[in-house]
Amino acid sequence: xxxxxxxRHGQANTTARDEENYDKLSDLGHQxxxxxxxxxxxxxxxxxxxxxxxxxxxxxxxxxxxxxxxIRDARLNEIEYFNIAKLFEEQHGVAIPTDREGFVQHLxxxxxxxxxxxxxxxxxxxDEFETRVSDALKDIGTEGGPAIVVTSGGLISMVxxxxxGLDIQSMARVALAIMNTSMHxxxxxxxxxxxxxxxxxxxxxxxxxxxAQTHL
Numbered sequence: 153x154x155x156x157x158x159x160r161h162g163q164a165n166t167t168a169r170d171e172e173n174y175d176k177l178s179d180l181g182h183q184x185x186x187x188x189x190x191x192x193x194x195x196x197x198x199x200x201x202x203x204x205x206x207x208x209x210x211x212x213x214x215x216x217x218x219x220x221x222x223i224r225d226a227r228l229n230e231i232e233y234f235n236i237a238k239l240f241e242e243q244h245g246v247a248i249p250t251d252r253e254g255f256v257q258h259l260x261x262x263x264x265x266x267x268x269x270x271x272x273x274x275x276x277x278x279d280e281f282e283t284r285v286s287d288a289l290k291d292i293g294t295e296g297g298p299a300i301v302v303t304s305g306g307l308i309s310m311v312x313x314x315x316x317g318l319d320i321q322s323m324a325r326v327a328l329a330i331m332n333t334s335m336h337x338x339x340x341x342x343x344x345x346x347x348x349x350x351x352x353x354x355x356x357x358x359x360x361x362x363x364a365q366t367h368l
Contacts, residue, residue, distance in 0.1 A: 154298045158336040160305050161213040163366045171234050177212045184333040184364055189217030191355035204302035205229040214302045227288035230304030232275040239271050260324035267320050285310045294340050305330040315347050332366045
């Protein structure tokens with residue numbers, strides 16, 4: 153048995169207000185990924201199995217990290233938050249925020265409404281998202297050596313929810329905390345995968361790199 157390390161992608165296009173324009177790394181996002189890749193090489197981290205979602209920001213992060221060509225799996229993609237938020241605004245009048253503080257309030261409300269089925273015609277239901285994440289992690293498994301998975305913050309928060317039995321509000325707080333290019337490790341304990349590392353950014357801990365500890 154071995155572990156699975158989830159990595160959130162590097163900083164994406166923070167000025168975007170739709171899925172397509174958000175889905176590319178900023179210059180800082182590429183740098184964050186290069187620093188993480190160098191850290192993994194310097195510490196002789198061994199990941200014979202490499203996965204990522206099919207989004208551009210996932211592939212760009214893996215490439216800037218210097219990882220081997222990953223297995224791409226759409227089940228590892230992020231939720232379509234912009235599209236869900238637009239529906240939430242249209243159906244319930246909840247405006248999409250334009251700043252970090254607004255987003256901190258908006259995300260838990262959106263997750264709640266989405267999970268309760270109050271947002272009609274969403275790209276996927278909350279239950280569908282939960283199932284695809286569970287199925288993807290089950291298929292990656294822990295056989296064949298350590299796996300590294302480049303994905304997104306919302307998906308990582310769902311993984312933590314499933315491992316720890318979190319409610320929706322707790323899952324939302326986890327999602328808000330997750331930094332770009334942070335590492336999150338799962339290890340099999342008994343019959344379940346358990347978190348043994350959360351939101352680790354050792355490649356960004358030196359004082360001159362603190363500016364690169366970004367959440368958006």
